[in-house]
Amino acid sequence: MKKLLKSPWLELTTLCVVVTLSYIALALISKGAETPPGGMSLNNVALLTFGFFLLSFAIAVIAVMTGIGGGVLFTPLMLAFTPIDSLTVRGTGLIVAMFSGLISSGPFLKSGLGNLKLAIYCSIGYGLGAFIGAQGAIFVSDQLGSTGEGFVRLSLGIIVLSLSLYFFRGGAKSDWPQAKQVGRFDKWLNLPHQYYEESLDKVITYRVTRAAWGLLTIVGVGVISGFYGMGAGWAIVPVMNLVMATPLKVAAASSGILIGIGDCISVWPYILAGAVIPSFAALWLVGQVAGGIIGSRILITIKAGSVRVILIGILLFSSFGLVTKGLTTLGYISEVRGPVYIAVLLAIVAGVALSLTGKFPKLKSGR
């Protein structure tokens, strides 16, 4: 009980109580409410928005734990399974990605797991790349049409699949990479950091290397993000981890902080164009904040190997979506239906669950 009166549980409980009471009140009001002709009944509106809140909460827990940003899960799910317009989905998707990143920044930075300098440094490349990517999307759309988009989507899917295989084969090496050489530029940036790792009960000191290459790669990630109008946490984590030799958990935490900053820039054109509809986006925001607090607490305490397993699952699902979309756009296969996506998702979830319970020994973390 005492724990509930301390931060972050106090604010989390208060927020959940406010949401629950609001919906109980709304359910009572909706019983006697009249539905205007051509409108949706209050009861249905309440059910729909409460469903959005619960889904958003679940997305945030997973997204924050793995540092991918909620948009990567939200956007494909909404586009695949709801009739909602894609611009509304993309605008709200940025809100989802941004708030899962922003709310987790506090706990991550306070615990030392997140590295603010690293996030700010990478956000310059991310912002620049996203701008170039958005311009590129217009160019490709004008010049190459759907064929160009299909090729890019397919190639991206293959890259994501390769990354997931690398994480699978690389095993525990990618959990705690060692920076063998630190260049002059890396030293000038002064990015080394240390934090207390709860799962190991020890202080971890790490160095960041290849900062210039990292920034260049993040520009590329930003280009992809801007090109497709989707979050890029799934790519930022591998870049920080594999290129800059940042420990996987630090990469996941810093990626969340970076997404929070980066999407604070990229969401505004959507808001100013009216693509973010306040009453629709707001409930998703609340779910992200509540779920983000839980997700950040989990990431601080769980083992790095578990983060890698979940990340592999998400990368596999993303690559499946990208490859099938690419092949569909190029006309090689017919459109993949929703149930197929669900079946693949369930198979991947089952695989991840088996790995987390130790059934796939190769994925167990060392150290």
Added chain:
Amino acid sequence: MEEPKIPLPQIVYGKIVYWLCLIAAFICAIGPVMGMAFSDNNLLNPHYLFFAIWEGSKPEVVWQEVGGGFPGGHFWMHNLNTWDGFTQLGLVIGCSSAFLALLGSSIAYLRQKPRAYGWALIALFVAAMVLVAAVGIYRV
């Protein structure tokens, strides 16, 4: 075991963003629900709004058909007495939180010993990018 000291700019950035997001979340939790309960006090009547969204209408069509046209991204300034204006205020607070937090961390970089002028400038630069986007100069 003694835990390492966390740099001041990290603490400042984290606290500002965390509390501003929570304020935004409380506003966004109350705003839409009150808007549904008192549906006449909105720019966009929720009965028609959610019907139009679920129909797959484009945002400009939603604004046009339900609200008589898009009043601009900062419509909350003149519509704080409506529930969706109030909700938009929550969104704006959250979407601007990184700007204020980066300003705060920039000051913290200058106050810590030794002073990190370079990092203070980089944080200010990124904060300026958020500001420029929020006022509508940066458009894609």
